Amino acid sequence: MRALVMTAPGGAENSEIRETQVPRPGPGEVAIDVSHAGLNFVDVMARRGDPGYVSAWPYVPGIEVAGTVRALGPGVEGLAVGQRVAAAPAGGGIAEIAIAPAALTVPLPDGLSAAVAAAAPAGLVTALLLLADAGRFTAGDSVLVHSAGGGIGAAIAQLVPALGGGRLIGTVGRPEKAAGAERSGYDVALARGEGLADAILAANHGRGVDLVLDPLGTTALDVDVEVAAPGGRIVLFGNASGTAPAPLPPAGVLLGRNLAIGGFSHRGLSAAAPHRIAAALRRILGLLAAGDLDLPVTEVAALAEVPAVHDLLAAGRGEGKYVVRLGAEG
Ligand SMILES: NC(=O)c1ccc[n+]([C@@H]2O[C@H](COP(=O)([O-])OP(=O)(O)OC[C@H]3O[C@@H](n4cnc5c(N)ncnc54)[C@H](OP(=O)(O)O)[C@@H]3O)[C@@H](O)[C@H]2O)c1
Incomplete structure (x- = not known):
């Protein structure tokens, strides 16, 4: 073969x-x-x-x-x-x-x-578990997604409406990728650069973001913390640059800002709790077959x-x- x-x-x-x-x-x-x-x-x-x-x-x-x-x-x-x-x-x-x-x-x-x-088995399942499981998404939540123009970014854009909808803001590494992210379903897609936190807050009508999904290691973590709403969740799920991750913010910041920072690994969950991956895969395949997800x-x-x-x-x-x-x- x-x-x-x-x-x-x-x-x-x-x-x-x-x-x-x-x-x-x-x-x-x-x-x-x-x-x-x-x-x-x-x-x-x-x-x-x-x-x-x-x-x-x-x-x-x-x-x-x-x-x-x-x-x-x-x-x-x-x-x-x-x-x-x-x-x-x-x-x-x-x-x-x-x-x-x-x-x-x-x-x-x-x-x-x-x-x-x-x-579905890796991409859409990761997107579903990031939102519904690690991110505790509920309908109406605002969501910020880094690397919004890629496969996971596109899957999240399709799933947010299927889970009840919410304002969806993406970031991309190159300005020319922003239009593609918006076509895939993002309300606003921003190129990362100077003034990103202010631009994200403006894109969310001046409010903090309920859920941040971040595959950039810890390079954007300062921005994530700055834009998160009280009670917000930040989920780290990648390290695209491959550089050593920096330390997480001190406990005092998390307490004072009412923030939760967590992680997600498809590979880790596949090994430790495969039934949760299989259940998510069943749900995704059902949504696709019913036409509720594309x-x-x-x-x-x-x-x-x-x-x-x-x-x-x-x-x-x-x-x-x-x-x-x-x-x-x-
Ligand atoms: N934790 C998990 O279980 C899990 C599962 C699947 C995927 N992931 C992660 O989710 C992310 C998206 O995965 P995907 O398969 O959909 O890939 P993708 O988004 O199509 O490609 C990866 C993106 O990472 C960004 N990036 C940032 N720094 C980079 C660098 N130094 N070199 C190359 N790319 C860089 C680029 O987008 P921008 O420059 O536009 O940001 C690039 O398009 C990846 O980081 C991946 O590792 C994690």
Whole structure:
């Protein structure tokens, strides 16, 4: 079978399409004939060698797939060969055949396309859990999202209305990405730079923001604290620059400003509480199938084009969500 193989830390020069051995599912695992796989910034973090993302080189990236069950490992119940599914493998998803834990594999509702479903297990699930779980979003809350122009940013923009609606403000790293973020559903998208906190407060009609979703490590944390409303929640969920995070604000600031700062990790939750990832995935697939949620995806036609898309993400030039087609629609 063919897979995208990253041979060593670096860039696209170390990504190859290779024929590799067909993997077999172990106990509690499922082998999936992949129709489509989602592309994520996490693939880029693995590719450039950020600590903790790759256990051994060569490495096959890919943490979300949709396709058809090919084989069941020992002890797997409730799934069947030939069934259409979406799943969150720990890696190895950008391949014609992927192995995923059965606990993170969910049947697809009838009629839902695999291209859209492939954006659900990591991207849309992260967006849902950031809002509804870590962020305790309730209808009418205002939400600030950094890196609003990417895949997670687009997923959050689609989910806020589906969860009851609220004012949605995004930030982007380059001015030319702002229009795309607004097209994807942000009320206002701002390029990060001088005077950002004031611009965010003005965009929220002078009020503090109820929920801040921040994948920028701690580089924007001062701004987050400045713009958060009393009772506000700040959720840190990434470290795009890969630099060492700075210390969190002192307890006195959190007390005095009535703020909560928390974290979210899809990978951490997949390992510690997979049922919560699977429940979120079921909910997302249901919303998509019912037409209550829509996520436009850019379909990459061939495996060989993936390194160039990873280049776009690495340079902060990606727009919205990308999925790659690997097999038949299934
Ligand atoms: N915690 C979790 O479980 C989890 C799960 C999925 C994704 N994430 C995080 O969520 C973020 C969005 O993920 P995505 O897959 O949707 O990717 P994406 O938004 O398409 O791409 C990453 C974005 O990060 C921003 N960025 C900031 N500093 C950067 C740098 N030094 N190099 C490159 N990009 C930089 C860029 O946007 P701007 O310049 O416009 O800000 C870039 O477009 C990522 O940081 C990712 O690690 C976390």
